[in-house]
Amino acid sequence: MKSRPFDPTRERMAILADGSFGVLESKLATSLLRYRPEHITCVIDRENAGRDASDVVGVGVGVPVVRGLDAAMRHGPTLLTLGIAPPGGGLPPEWRGVIAEALSRGLHVMSGLHQFLADDAEFAALTRASEARIWDVRRAPNDLPIGTQRALSVPARRVLTVGSDCRTGKMVTALQLDEGARRRRWTSAFCATGQIGMMISGSGIAVDAVVSDFIAGATEEIILERSRATEADWLFVEGQGALTHPAYSGVTLGLLHGSLPDAMVLCHQPTRTQMARQSAQIPPLGRVVEINEEAASWRRPAKVVGIALNTFDMSEDGANAVVRAAEDETSLPATDPVRFGVDPLLDGLERAFP
């Protein structure tokens, strides 16, 4: 994508999570530690300085937590990543100095904030004076086309993760499927549609940040770029929202009709019956399957081939029970991709596309 001034997967990253490093506070930092540990030199967080990242958030074994930028520099980072994605999207004021200092020392900066760092006069001046560059991942490319079903021109099989609500594991499931597919020696790539996935993969567009006329067009751009760049046989596309969501159903449908998937995997959190921060029920799992297949059929029929359950808040026995219940309810393979792996889903894909 033209808007990306450097490839984060070729940099050595320090994650700035000062005062907000924790399992619940820093989904972004935690996801980077889980999926790109080899690129992360350290995490900056005064509160937990001296500890190992894995002692704080459960992932990132061997990644030190340090007190500040001076300490971080000893680990040789080339990129400072802002490790939060707050709902408001603004820049915590106490981070200004750290960012300016990092740019002065020649580090690139990667940010998922709504407020674009590159538009800040001070930061912009620093990038003009050095090799350091800023990637505001949420900035939409300004030359997006509208959707015209170009995903159909891609030779790869496209698998879209869909959900019963926001934050049910659509990004994680797509990443785990991509990893699992590679282990089976399938050629595979992950298509990021949100900021965290973009920072992990170094590609993609934040589809929820584009002007609404371009949702499908942006999705097509992501898919065409990944197909060209990787020549993969399988593309695992990160879905967003839910078709029944009061706020985000438009993004969800645009992404579905932009990606025109060959198959879908439905992501769900079994302990959730109500949508988060909405007075809206989540329909029964079988109905969510139907709804997604119905909406796909308006442009191109596609089946849900498996269920990905997020059981992080359940016991092992409880998790096993909900997996079996989901299989019984939908007659589809089910798993928790993190807890039990994605083999049942990949087996389902193999059966669907022999």
Add this chain to the structure above:
Amino acid sequence: MKSRPFDPTRERMAILADGSFGVLESKLATSLLRYRPEHITCVIDRENAGRDASDVVGVGVGVPVVRGLDAAMRHGPTLLTLGIAPPGGGLPPEWRGVIAEALSRGLHVMSGLHQFLADDAEFAALTRASEARIWDVRRAPNDLPIGTQRALSVPARRVLTVGSDCRTGKMVTALQLDEGARRRRWTSAFCATGQIGMMISGSGIAVDAVVSDFIAGATEEIILERSRATEADWLFVEGQGALTHPAYSGVTLGLLHGSLPDAMVLCHQPTRTQMARQSAQIPPLGRVVEINEEAASWRRPAKVVGIALNTFDMSEDGANAVVRAAEDETSLPATDPVRFGVDPLLDGLERAFP
């Protein structure tokens, strides 16, 4: 809406359509002449200067076409409206001088271009030096909330126009329904979701121009504002796109789940079987009804209560025949709202909500 610096329905308008005034070239100018003739002092178009607007575009009896701004000023305008909405969205270079001159003379300027006039240094300086103001109608309010089903809090019945494709008459049908309802002494208001409807009504938000996370939220804002401002019993909401459209289905679904209508009216052009500028078939009318009712049911069930056909390219006999055929196919009342009036649709609403 906060972004509107003046109320266009209280101004005397000159429409700038120089070189592009015609039935096909200037949907915007033609729509303003059809729905707000009492506010329009003249149309600026060198090519047709000296004629009556109605001789050029079939509407606007008594509205003179004049050669330039000097001639226009003799008709006492207080507002210059840019009368085109080109696909590219840029400012025709030859219009710069006219706009600057109008602002210098104290005229407000209203524009639906993607390129915002208020961001132009020259124009901005002119507004600082006078009482003249610029309304870029496509600029999204920057404080939009996400959708939370707030339309349900509105006492009015909400009727959404939906379509089998773009440009099938969704705005015109909503405007005609609003007018027809007033003739029946219903209290009624039109909810604009696109730039032309906004210029006609002086309210609304261009939903296709908001960031995709806010489609439903923007729709809710429009509905709440119109309900508060008018206390109407009926709100006729302008739909956008089509649920099966390769580019715009996301906008369409977000608008449906943002407006949570009590009833829908389906707009269709009988001579069109293929979507405009897309390689995509339009499904049979009965199937389009089903699809819209299905998608509504994901949040709140609503029925299509009538069919609005756009028969501008058919003979009178042909138009009568397709109206009867649509009624036979769907068992719903059908009409061409412009050619035959909206009574069959209003009767349908009365039957549905006695």
